Amino acid sequence: MLGSEGGVGAVAYRAKSRARPGFRSSERSGCGRQSLSSGPLVRRSTTIEYRYLGNSGLQVSALSFGAWVTFGQQIDDDTARALMRRAYDGGVNFFDNAEVYAAGKAEEAMGRVLAKEQWPRDSYCVSTKLFWGGDGPNQRGLSRKHIVEGTDKALRRLQVDYVDLIFCHRPDVNTPIEETVRAMNHVIDQGKAFYWGTSEWSAQELTEAHEIARRERLIPPLMEQPQYNMFWRDRFEVEYAPLYERYGLGTTIWSPLAGGLLTGKYNDGMPDGTRATMPEMEPFKERFVSDRASRNIEKVRQLVPIAEELEYSLAQLALAWCLENEHVSTVIMGASRVEQLDDNFGALEVAARLDDDVMERIEEVLDNRPAGAPDFR
Numbered sequence: 001m002l003g004s005e006g007g008v009g010a011v012a013y014r015a016k017s018r019a020r021p022g023f024r025s026s027e028r029s030g031c032g033r034q035s036l037s038s039g040p041l042v043r044r045s046t047t048i049e050y051r052y053l054g055n056s057g058l059q060v061s062a063l064s065f066g067a068w069v070t071f072g073q074q075i076d077d078d079t080a081r082a083l084m085r086r087a088y089d090g091g092v093n094f095f096d097n098a099e100v101y102a103a104g105k106a107e108e109a110m111g112r113v114l115a116k117e118q119w120p121r122d123s124y125c126v127s128t129k130l131f132w133g134g135d136g137p138n139q140r141g142l143s144r145k146h147i148v149e150g151t152d153k154a155l156r157r158l159q160v161d162y163v164d165l166i167f168c169h170r171p172d173v174n175t176p177i178e179e180t181v182r183a184m185n186h187v188i189d190q191g192k193a194f195y196w197g198t199s200e201w202s203a204q205e206l207t208e209a210h211e212i213a214r215r216e217r218l219i220p221p222l223m224e225q226p227q228y229n230m231f232w233r234d235r236f237e238v239e240y241a242p243l244y245e246r247y248g249l250g251t252t253i254w255s256p257l258a259g260g261l262l263t264g265k266y267n268d269g270m271p272d273g274t275r276a277t278m279p280e281m282e283p284f285k286e287r288f289v290s291d292r293a294s295r296n297i298e299k300v301r302q303l304v305p306i307a308e309e310l311e312y313s314l315a316q317l318a319l320a321w322c323l324e325n326e327h328v329s330t331v332i333m334g335a336s337r338v339e340q341l342d343d344n345f346g347a348l349e350v351a352a353r354l355d356d357d358v359m360e361r362i363e364e365v366l367d368n369r370p371a372g373a374p375d376f377r
């Protein structure tokens, strides 16, 4: 699987000399953020805040909402509509999707909601991600052909004229990066997308894309969609670290609750109705049932007293922990029930109360602080 878990113990001296790299300290949190990647804090309220997406003028809600597992699969259209309404009413202005989610049915379900709601098109952003569009050799990957045809098909399913964000869902080792950069520029020039980005590309691949774009005077990727949560930190906190400043990389992070593990719902077994029990999730079972999952669940149990002391739910604590990182532009929430979104919106309030002391107690439980680059001076 992409990414790796925290490098426990390695080069610990470095971690000590840079407490909580990337995280806002309680001293700074009142001043608004000035980082190039997420931009200054624009508005903060008990409901939502908006952050600039990397080095762009686009503002995305700090909490956004995505369709994976749920739309077109786990939930019906009425529930999908109720969830999107709850999100939109709470200030969410970014809805995430992909051509591969439920083999296109997730985009269709989202498209039906957008068509019914008739929200002003400039009041929200919607995305798609391209890579797995079908089984044929040209229905997948990042060739110019699949990017152009895949975009058109996604627009039809979503019932929109353009997507605001379009992602390369994974790197394609069989397509020259220059072909992909040119194809994404073409899609943007055609008015079918406004910004393009990547998902789970390595820092090396991102650097190559940027250097090609600079050399050829093309639009570089703006944002990356990586996994980031309390158990999955290295790529986001260490590998990408140089890119936030150098390229103003924005981030739309996925699985902030590690698929639900961080809500504590798996602490005593596998409850009915959860995604872990779905046959479609068999390829992802290892996240819920494995030695690694057991170790993670043990850590979740140890987080319970911290959440209880603050009088917040574990889900709120885990989402707030993500929001605390200054390089996070938006945290994409997943939910199968409206009550889960009600709960998750509380994370905004928690984030305001996460001081250095609480963050350090969380670090002690997680015991996976990435080491960072060694400093030999």
Ligand SMILES: NC(=O)c1ccc[n+]([C@@H]2O[C@H](COP(=O)([O-])OP(=O)(O)OC[C@H]3O[C@@H](n4cnc5c(N)ncnc54)[C@H](OP(=O)(O)O)[C@@H]3O)[C@@H](O)[C@H]2O)c1
Residues within 6 Å of the ligand: 065, 066, 067, 068, 069, 070, 096, 097, 169, 199, 200, 225, 226, 253, 254, 255, 256, 257, 258, 259, 260, 261, 263, 265, 273, 274, 275, 276, 315, 332, 333, 334, 335, 336, 339, 340, 341, 343, 344
């Ligand atoms: N780029 C990529 O490769 C990639 C990969 C994965 C996801 N994503 C994007 O990121 C989005 C979020 O990922 P994710 O769905 O894995 O996020 P997540 O936050 O890790 O997991 C969401 C799931 O946790 C459970 N849950 C959420 N809030 C809860 C609460 N308050 N209490 C109890 N349970 C709660 C629900 O599952 P149950 O139905 O089991 O209750 C929900 O569907 C996706 O929708 C997608 O847009 C992108």
